[in-house]
Amino acid sequence: MPYYSDELIEEVRSRNDIVDVISGYVRLQKKGSTYFGLCPFHNEKTGSFSVSPAKQMYYCFGCGAGGNVFTFLMEYENFTFPEAMQALADRAGIDLPKQELSGEAKRESDKRSRLLEINKEAGKYYYTLLRNERGAQALSYFRKRELSDATMQKFGLGYSDKYSDDLYRYLKSKGYEDEILKDSGLVGFDEKRGGHDKFWNRAMFPIMDIHNKVIGFGGRVMGDGEPKYLNSQETKIFDKSRNLYALNFARQSKRPYMLLCEGYMDVIALHQAGFDNAVASLGTSFTSGHASLLKRYTKEVYLTFDSDGAGIKAALRAIPILKEVGLSAKVINMKPYKDPDEFIKALGAEAYQERIDQAENSFMFEIRILQQDYDMKDPEGKTAFQHETAKKLAQFPEEMERNNYIEAVAEHYRMGYENLRKLVNQYGAQGGLAREPVKLKSATREVKKKEDGMKQSQKLLLTWLIEDTGLFDIVKQYITPEDFTEEIYKKAAEILYAQFAEGALNPGKIVSMFQNEEEQREIAALFNARIHEIDGKQEREKALKETILRVKENSYNYRAAHIAVTDIAGTQKLIDDKRQLEALRKLHISIN
Template sequence: MPYFSDELIEEVRSRNDIVDVIGGYVRLQKKGSTYFGLCPFHNEKTGSFSVSPNKQMYYCFGCGAGGNVFTFLMQYENYTFGEAMQVLADRAGIELPKQEMTSAQRREADKRTRLLEINKEAARYFYSLLRNPRGANAYNYFKQRELSDETMQKFGLGYSDQYSDDLYRYLRKKGYDDQILKESGLVTIDEVRGGHDKFWNRAMFPIMDVHNKVIGFGGRVMGEGEPKYLNSPETKIFDKSRNLYGLNFARSSRKEQILLCEGYMDVIALHQAGFDNAVASLGTALTSGHANLLKRYTKEVYLTYDSDGAGVKAALRAIPILKEVGITTKVINMRPYKDPDEFIKALGADAYQQRIDQAENSFMFEVRIEEQKHDMQDPEDKTAFYNEIARKLLSFPEELERNNYIEAVAAKYQIGFDNLRRLVNQLGNKAGIVKEQTPLKSGIHENKKKEDGMKQSQKLLLTWLIEHTGLFQIIRPFVTPDDFTEDLYRRVAEVLFAQFEDAGSVNPAKIISMFDNEEEQREVAGLFNAHIHEVETKSDMEKAVRETIIRIKDNSIKYRSDHLDPTDMQGLMKVVEDKRALEQLEKLHISID
């Protein structure tokens, strides 16, 4: 990671108002002194994502995502810290100093640059071979697939020669050594055969990242041979799970949704037909990395997978992955044709647009596929189908949305809304799913495990200290950072107390930048966003603060007593002093202005 001074990091952060930055990605509405919107990091409809201009932090009470303006860009755009720093510095008109890289960093950067150069050279070579008599078979193949020369040029289509060391010899002449060629994934080096090509006698599809840089290739064999399709192996510049074929074009499409296909030819055929919003995963099943990448450019994905059994299975796997990141999904029905390429050749672009307009809601698609597994004429199997659908309906945590889907399913299958809802609720009650959700007193909804009360108390005090800085003067004689028994909490408290002692004010967003680990940044954001929902009046709040401080001090005394060496007289005296301080705390009046 590039080195920047703490002062420069803070200048860049403070010159980028977090509400303005996040408002460019998320629609925010002001409620009191805080802004709220739908969380971009998980699927929700309640707007539990908060952005605080006072704290210059964001926090989602639903999934726990949180941090400052740097953290947001790193999470949303998948930037490194250095990239986020550069973007925000440019936004604020701040010129960053040129970074002196270590020798290891320079070697790594040089290697990436050379790998991109090699891929670019290979793409040019394949492209030229396609337009050479040697590439006639591949050129004719593309023509038989009804691709125009213009489309071939747009996608940089090419041909790898029938000689298995052709590209290797070409790249060697360009000055690249065996080691870097081996790392490119385009060449295999062994002692017996020497250097030979990964791709030969194949129609070639260059794979580009969103910045139009060639990072890998796909190749379809000409004639007999296995595998039919071959992709570049993963390299330092090619990660299949974080790139999508055609996204370099689709990201600039004016269409609101993205069409997600299975293969390269489907993407190319759709683009040629005017659907410039088509992309495909790279010879692998859809991953959460793909879903997060798509989330940057769209809120809606239409699955246009093959209509055969494998395509249906792929769609069923993709739907929950897309839903998890908050993408609305629909499924395009291409029957009686197998894929978009076949469909458009047979019926044309207008008919395909009609299928897009008629695309099926993804949940109703899942229900329809489930129905096909059951004999609806058999009462027992029909009951099993309704039970399975009821379990699926429980995946909607919000009652209103769940009822809307119950209504849609009940209408389609003529089961009766009340009957189906009763079945859903019965199954939900058995599983402990359908019940009134009561928020934790801290206001933090834990997904994995319920936190113990002491952690919540320590979080609450840290939040109150930044929201009511007058508390420092009141608790200073009684509470120190050492009273926070959680390691991370204590480190945060140390910085927070030091900020107050030095400047008489606190800067929680700056504290987040002091932690490199993303999980720690997320947790620190949570420490500054704890709340007791039930507290309404000022006197209730003051009572809650007093009780929380007493709990923390009492816990600190017990913790140190349990871990005290019997020969540590100084430690023993400190425990005695703290017990006296605890007695004073119990009589202390807390006043919050």
């Protein structure tokens, strides 16, 4: 991960206060010496996301997300480490050297940069083609869709030529090799045709990430070819599940909700009509990854899918996905028109805003669609509908919310409130009414499998050293970093012991010294674990001694099991350690 010197990484980190940075993304409230807010990485109603100015770290006691300011940007913005480093350096006014990338890291970084360059070049080329005689058909298509020049420019709309190797030849003329062009997803190769374009004779829609960089394309065929719409394949820079079309614009909208559409043209038509909060998935079904992405920017999503059967099915699939991450959803009724584009062309932006204001609660939408499967004039059909509705109502975890929906459904479908409530409770008793998720006291619970006792002991000892720095002079007499058999804890101990020797514990810096995201979480957990309070000096001394003994004994047993028969020096050290271990059992450890 560190493509830069440790000193430079530390300078960039220390010049970016973590509270200031995270406050730009999460609303934080100070409680004592720590700031708290709602975690941006999982659904929660009570803030368990903490940011410590003293430690320069964040940690969520609910889901276990944690790290320093670099980790946050990498998690939240989907940055690579160099991108996070560059963003924070720019923020602090620090110029980064360009020559410090190491071999493999430089190759990977260069490849990513070159792929972005290729996509940018392709976007510019398509953009130019649309505006000369070769792009006349596509330009006519966009004009018939009533798009203004300003809108076409904003979205970078273009055209891919009817010659199937046009872009390939253009990019080759720019000096790009076949290997990198193949990885771009824009060019394919076979023995018969050689290099050929993936997109040809199509109206082109550049797909941009949230930083306005072109990462892929969508293309609509001009004429009767198949498929009608084609999207870029996934590449090193293009992940369909982690991007949404026009989110780069929509995330800056002042509107407090997002409009979720099915197609690119719907999004563009809405933006042109003033609804700059519209987005769409990239030619794939809506996923939990998309929902988590939306949750970073809004709390409410309005579904504005097609009003046909396929659109209704898509809405029914999206609603539970949105709810799962904690987003509330409403459904916009566009009948008698098929989609937002048609609706706005026919009735205008003001009428569409009225439909937004009248949008249907997502649960009531689900019940309305469910009711269409039953003959409500037939007593048997009506009863079956009531039972299915009761099953769905029983899934609400909160009693007050459940009762409110029972009341709304009973009133709307003319069912007796008490009868429906009893039926809901009956189903709840059978399957157990859905319960509110228990708020986790520590990220180590439920997020990871139960740790074995020895790993817990090593973790506990490190957390003690971090929380009570006065214990270091006692612990170092008996425990060295070599006594930690878990590799990540051994490395953490080495860094901690070195920092203690220098007289400067620096949690935020320690996180930067671990490359793997899971390792960073683990280290963040060390610095934020809530140690069970032990009453009384004697009890604390006893607990500390037992922990030291467990770690030391495990270290001895581990080395004894792995020592070579010919290792005379190692065997002698084991004998010495055995004596020390026995002496430690009889020793009283005193905490001042």
